[in-house]
Amino acid sequence: MYDRIVTHDDFDGVLSAALTGYFLEIENITFAGPGDIAEARLSIGGLDVVCDLPYPLSCGMWFDHHEANLEDVALRGVDEASIPGLRFPAPSCVRVVLEFFGREFEIDPELEEMAEAADRIDSFAYQSIEDWRAARPENDIDAAIKLKAGRPGERRDFLRWLTLTLMDESLPAVAAREEVAGRADMFRAEEEQMLRLIEKHxxxxxxxxxxxxxxxxxxxxxxxxxxxxxxxxxxxxxxxxxxxxxxxxxxxxxxxxxxxxxxxxxxxxxxxxxxxxxxxxxxxxxxxxxxxxxxxxxxxxxxxxxxxxxxxxxxxxxxxxxxxx
Ligand SMILES: [Mn+2]
CATH class of the missing domain: 3.10.310 (Diaminopimelate Epimerase; Chain A, domain 1)
Structure with missing residues (x-):
């Protein structure tokens, strides 16, 4: 019924696509930013499932947790209830996706852990700086996603591989993969440079x-x-x-x-x-x-x-x- 997932190119978007793809058996993933949707730089149609992004002109199914995106749809006069999928304000889109598929499938604890990780990262909900910087599998994966350096297309290929791998493996298993660890290390070096620049200013x-x-x-x-x-x-x-x-x-x-x-x-x-x-x-x-x-x-x-x-x-x-x- 659906043949592609269009998702946000961040941690929440990648996990949302991994869960959606797992339940709907879709392996074709396109990554985008909110601006790509707002400016209609992508052609999106009735066979597409859109995750963690603003509602495009139309699509097959839409999952989102951003309150502002829901308000925009209402302002455009679109009857949100008529769009397949699910939307409600939540700390992450993964939370919304899990709620939707939980109505039909049994959700195992590993998926619940993924939702907790996405909630923390997407809403920056930490108890302390130590809690934020703690060594957690999700933080390595997030760092690997945030790395922008590389040849053209490298990041997109990595995100696609990561999404497919997350359909079969747990967060700790994926974080331990060499592809993830290598990118996470490079991102932490970039962070060090950012810190030096911040310190100067x-x-x-x-x-x-x-x-x-x-x-x-x-x-x-x-x-x-x-x-x-x-x-x-x-x-x-x-x-x-x-x-x-x-x-x-x-x-x-x-x-x-x-x-x-x-x-x-x-x-x-x-x-x-x-x-x-x-x-x-x-x-x-x-x-x-x-x-x-x-x-x-x-x-x-x-x-x-x-x-x-x-x-x-x-x-x-x-x-x-x-x-x-
Ligand atoms: Mn999100």
Whole structure:
């Protein structure tokens, strides 16, 4: 009935595809990002099962856990209940997939463990920094997925192999495979480099040092770091705010991207912050409570520099305001 799975190219997407493919006996997998769907860069039809991605123009079956994607479908006037598959807000898409197939098949404990791993990784739900960095099979697999380096097509081939292997083997068995361990080691070397770059730029937005500020807008080339790593250097910070220049192809523009996320400590604070609300209050973007982003467009370099300062102060003011309510 279905002959292909189109899934998100992250840990949750790979596991969602492995489970869906296992139950529906599909081995043809295509990987995509949310932007590929939003901009319709892929042709998707009635024979496709879509996992962990926004709803395309149409598809055969859809599994998702992102609340914003459900709201989008409602806004487009599509009757969500008429789409085969299952959607509900959950920490991971694997959770949704398992719930769906659990209605028809018996779910063994190994699959439940996969859902717990996907929940932790996709919602960044950790008790502490040690808990986040702990040696767990899922963390090795996640690291191997995140590695971007390699010849063209190498990552896609790896993701396809990984998905098929996860249909037959447990997380610990897959994590022990040489293909996974080798890529995980390479990713950890990349992480070390990111940490060094973060260390060089580490500053704070506020005097109390609750918000780490990583301003890469002085760079003439695109900077790619995982801002989550900043909390290894600033374990008591509650949030990380990253500022980047936006590039048009390889040309730096006067536009700035702001992205902000709560640290593990920030997620555990008694005063719950909503970063999406901060971006909306500034009218530069949106997001959810734990992570949000925005864009500031400027006509000149001077305007950009003034706009950046104004925006940083406004973010801090909104943060303080939320702390009082
Ligand atoms: Mn997901």
């Amino acid at each position: 580490l500053a704070y937005l506020d005097l109390e040092k609750r918000i780490v500020l990583l301003d890469f807008s002085g760079h003439n080339r695109r900077v790619k770091v995982l801002k989550n790593l900043a909390q290894l250097l600033a374990p008591r910070a509650l949030a990380v705010l990253e500022v980047n220049s936006l590039f048009n192809r390889e040309v730096k523009t006067n536009d700035l991207g702001f992205s902000m996320s709560l640290t593990i400590a920030g997620g555990q604070e008694a005063v719950r912050r909503d970063l999406g609300e901060i971006m909306r209050a500034l009218n530069i973007g949106s997001g959810h409570a734990g992570a949000a982003s925005g864009t500031l467009r400027s006509g000149s370099r001077e305007e950009m520099l003034r706009g950046k300062e104004r925006t940083l102060q406004a973010v801090l003011a909104q943060w303080e305001l939320q702390g009082k309510s």
